[in-house]
Amino acid sequence: MAKQSPLSTFVKRNRGLVVVIVLLFALLIFGSFISDRFRTTSNILNVFEQSSGLALVSLGQTLAILTGGIDMSVGSMISLLSLLTSGLMNGDPAMILPVTAGIILLGCMIGAINGIGIVMLRIHPLIVTLGMGAVLQGIALLYSLGPAGKAPPGFKFLAYGKVLGLPVSALFVIALFILVALFLRYARLGRYIYAVGDDQAGARLMGLPRSGVIIFVYTVSGFCCALMAIYLVSRFGVGQPYTGVNYTLASITPVVVGGTLLAGGRGGVMGTLFGAYLISLINNVLNFMDVSTHYQLIAQGLIVIAAVSIYVEKRKRI
Amino acid sequence: MLKLSNISKSFPGVRALSGIDLEIRAGEIHALVGENGAGKSTMIKIVAGAYQPDSGDIEYDGARLHNITPASAKKAGIHVIYQEFVLFPHLTVAENIYIGHERRGKLGLVDHRQTRRDAAELLKRLGVEIDPDQLVTDLTVADQQMVEIAKALVHKVKLLILDEPTAVISGREADLLFARLKALRQEGVAIVYVSHRLEEIFQIADRVTVFKDGERVTTADISSVDRNKLISLMVGRDLKDIFPPKRARADTGKVVLKAENVTVNGRVRNASIELRAGEITGLAGMVGAGRTELAMGIFGGLPMSSGTVTIDGQPISHMTPAVAIAKGIGFVTEDRKSQGLAMQLDVAANVTAASLIEITRNGLIDHGAEDAIAHQEIAKYKIACRGPATPVATMSGGNQQKVIVARWARTNPRVLILDEPTRGVDVGAKTEIYKIMNELALQGMAILMISSELPEIIGMSDRVVVMREGVVSGELTGAGINEQAIMSLATQHMAA
Numbered sequence: 001m002a003k004q005s006p007l008s009t010f011v012k013r014n015r016g017l018v019v020v021i022v023l024l025f026a027l028l029i030f031g032s033f034i035s036d037r038f039r040t041t042s043n044i045l046n047v048f049e050q051s052s053g054l055a056l057v058s059l060g061q062t063l064a065i066l067t068g069g070i071d072m073s074v075g076s077m078i079s080l081l082s083l084l085t086s087g088l089m090n091g092d093p094a095m096i097l098p099v100t101a102g103i104i105l106l107g108c109m110i111g112a113i114n115g116i117g118i119v120m121l122r123i124h125p126l127i128v129t130l131g132m133g134a135v136l137q138g139i140a141l142l143y144s145l146g147p148a149g150k151a152p153p154g155f156k157f158l159a160y161g162k163v164l165g166l167p168v169s170a171l172f173v174i175a176l177f178i179l180v181a182l183f184l185r186y187a188r189l190g191r192y193i194y195a196v197g198d199d200q201a202g203a204r205l206m207g208l209p210r211s212g213v214i215i216f217v218y219t220v221s222g223f224c225c226a227l228m229a230i231y232l233v234s235r236f237g238v239g240q241p242y243t244g245v246n247y248t249l250a251s252i253t254p255v256v257v258g259g260t261l262l263a264g265g266r267g268g269v270m271g272t273l274f275g276a277y278l279i280s281l282i283n284n285v286l287n288f289m290d291v292s293t294h295y296q297l298i299a300q301g302l303i304v305i306a307a308v309s310i311y312v313e314k315r316k317r318i
Numbered sequence: 319m320l321k322l323s324n325i326s327k328s329f330p331g332v333r334a335l336s337g338i339d340l341e342i343r344a345g346e347i348h349a350l351v352g353e354n355g356a357g358k359s360t361m362i363k364i365v366a367g368a369y370q371p372d373s374g375d376i377e378y379d380g381a382r383l384h385n386i387t388p389a390s391a392k393k394a395g396i397h398v399i400y401q402e403f404v405l406f407p408h409l410t411v412a413e414n415i416y417i418g419h420e421r422r423g424k425l426g427l428v429d430h431r432q433t434r435r436d437a438a439e440l441l442k443r444l445g446v447e448i449d450p451d452q453l454v455t456d457l458t459v460a461d462q463q464m465v466e467i468a469k470a471l472v473h474k475v476k477l478l479i480l481d482e483p484t485a486v487i488s489g490r491e492a493d494l495l496f497a498r499l500k501a502l503r504q505e506g507v508a509i510v511y512v513s514h515r516l517e518e519i520f521q522i523a524d525r526v527t528v529f530k531d532g533e534r535v536t537t538a539d540i541s542s543v544d545r546n547k548l549i550s551l552m553v554g555r556d557l558k559d560i561f562p563p564k565r566a567r568a569d570t571g572k573v574v575l576k577a578e579n580v581t582v583n584g585r586v587r588n589a590s591i592e593l594r595a596g597e598i599t600g601l602a603g604m605v606g607a608g609r610t611e612l613a614m615g616i617f618g619g620l621p622m623s624s625g626t627v628t629i630d631g632q633p634i635s636h637m638t639p640a641v642a643i644a645k646g647i648g649f650v651t652e653d654r655k656s657q658g659l660a661m662q663l664d665v666a667a668n669v670t671a672a673s674l675i676e677i678t679r680n681g682l683i684d685h686g687a688e689d690a691i692a693h694q695e696i697a698k699y700k701i702a703c704r705g706p707a708t709p710v711a712t713m714s715g716g717n718q719q720k721v722i723v724a725r726w727a728r729t730n731p732r733v734l735i736l737d738e739p740t741r742g743v744d745v746g747a748k749t750e751i752y753k754i755m756n757e758l759a760l761q762g763m764a765i766l767m768i769s770s771e772l773p774e775i776i777g778m779s780d781r782v783v784v785m786r787e788g789v790v791s792g793e794l795t796g797a798g799i800n801e802q803a804i805m806s807l808a809t810q811h812m813a814a
Binding site: 009013185188190208 | 405417
């Protein structure tokens with residue numbers, strides 16, 4: 001029996017993280033050859049900042065996917081919550097705190113309903129969250145067919161503010177990722193998230209709180225969507241009924257690029273964070289190469305498929 | 319300790335348990351025996367809270383239990399080691415052992431170092447060398463079984479239930495397990511032990527309960543019964559009737575398939591084997607000796623890194639399952655649920671799956687013809703089911719196995735490979751499968767039977783090839799086929 005070091009076990013479990021970091025550096029070097037402007041601090045900081053929104057949505061998505069599920073309602077949820085945020089604030093600074101708190105609570109509630117639906121109805125998460133997404137999109141359009149309300153002055157700070165020259169939103173997102181990573185490693189609930197994704201039936205037979213785990217991860221996903229909605233309102237100054245529409249697929253990309261198995265049970269959030277950086281950096285490099293955004297969309301689709309096929313557990317040929 | 323009264327449970331189409339009364343005492347090892355489908359596993363799952371009984375009372379530790387769930391059963395000190403492991407493949411050994419009982423330090427956070435240390439300690443106490451940092455998916459099946467056993471020792475259990483714990487472990491590990499069980503008995507733990515291996519039961523059990531067709535036949539002190547008595551209680555017939563008499567062998571059949579110097583990626587090295595028409599070749603060896611891998615290599619299911627396969631003297635350059643089937647090789651896999659049957663489909667669809675061409679008219683499936691064939695095969699192999707439309711998922715293991723054998727036999731293969739053909743099959747159905755194998759051999763088919771059950775190898779084979787650690791360690795024929803000879807070939811250097 002070969003003794004395994006904890007390090008090799010770590011690498012084995014986090015292949016994705018290692019691969020993504022290597023790719024990230026390779027791309028940084030490649031980008032430097034493409035353009036002088038690419039290497040500038042301001043460009044790198046720009047990418048850093050642009051990635052934070054994507055990373056945020058993907059954080060909740062990672063937990064859902066770790067349990068073997070998926071959250072397809074994130075796009076519509078972001079749209080609805082962003083509309084409500086700017087609509088309810090409507091330029092009034094006094095409303096910043098209550099509305100922010102209310103939106104976060106609402107996001108958590110919608111997520112919890114997703115989780116409860118999955119547990120109680122015993123329906124695949126894909127269907128429950130797709131259905132929820134349609135419902136939320138409908139509500140958003142009933143609320144407003146176009147941009148609604150506006151962000152109060154000073155609200156821009158969340159998206160554009162800087163601390164020690166670094167974007168405050170990006171720093172916040174990093175802190176949140178580290179917190180969740182520690183949670184996954186050191187909290188019992190974190191361990192159970194992996195267990196549920198690894199073997200659902202087994203988790204039940206072991207008496208693990210499977211329902212609680214599932215409700216928890218979708219609640220976290222709802223929480224992340226709420227933060228994203230608030231961030232987008234801060235960034236664009238207003239909420240719109242379709243502002244989140246692209247994030248459903250987009251939120252899955254960093255997760256799978258970061259090495260989390262779609263089947264669940266394996267992976268982690270740090271892979272997702274660097275996956276989000278990688279995606280943003282790819283788009284940035286393509287920009288410098290004068291590739292149109294349409295091709296960027298094509299690239300993203302291909303990257304998802306490639307990532308999943310690389311990390312998928314190769315079944316033994318039978 | 320545990321008292322079941324009048325427990326009944328039905329599944330769609332099957333009455334799994336009817337009116338079971340059973341009492342398990344603290345400080346005893348209570349063996350449960352019975353054919354597959356007799357209801358042992360269902361009973362265990364009811365006690366563990368995985369199934370709810372339709373009726374009946376469960377009294378445990380002096381109190382009546384209602385609506386048991388897996389979580390509440392665990393809390394009450396009931397621990398079950400299931401036949402299908404409940405392990406999380408991508409967690410480490412240590413994490414699996416303490417799942418649900420995480421070692422925690424300050425702030426209630428998981429203490430990884432403590433978990434590792436305690437797990438290492440526990441495994442050492444159990445007498446096995448398993449690295450607590452390994453992922454469970456990387457362990458051998460035998461080591462996974464030992465991890466399952468270690469899990470049971472983590473916390474105070476009052477009732478320990480083991481379902482076929484020795485199916486995948488070898489003698490030394492089984493002895494470690496038995497020593498542990500005896501120690502637990504000393505501490506007053508009630509132990510329920512399910513096994514097909516009757517020798518074990520006489521070795522460790524205090525009392526034994528026999529199940530048959532969902533009913534409890536009897537409970538007796540182990541000293542008051544013997545092996546033959548138990549078997550006749552389980553089956554209602556004598557042991558000597560299990561194996562059909564050996565066929566009058568066709569002298570030396572022609573070699574149909576010849577595999578030379580087959581090497582399969584670290585699992586099999588330079589193995590050669592010949593299969594002859596009309597002969598049953600037994601492939602024996604310990605679990606993990608590379609038997610399935612050799613057969614899969616020949617069949618093209620696993621890539622061969624070197625070696626040649628010739629059929630009727632014709633070398634096959636690139637073997638794949640499709641080529642193998644076209645050349646007349648059939649393969650009845652070990653795991654019929656995931657690699658054999660379409661569980662949700664019915665008997666007719668499963669029987670005709672490998673010979674669809676014969677019921678295809680103008681490119682469409684002729685369901686009338688399919689039905690007719692299914693009726694024919696059901697009668698021929700005495701498949702117990704309600705008809706061709708019975709979903710195979712609702713049938714017993716033995717009948718499922720007959721469905722697969724029927725499927726391959728329809729293709730008239732020259733060579734039929736059977737991997738553990740009677741695993742999870744009750745004694746009655748075993749005999750029928752043996753008879754079918756004999757008939758097929760008489761028709762001139764070359765049969766390769768992989769089996770871990772020595773009586774089966776000895777009772778059925780004309781020739782026995784023994785593997786050990788990936789190599790062929792010997793071949794036995796005629797009177798040379800006996801338990802000692804096979805065991806010594808299977809274990810030669812392992813004892814050292």
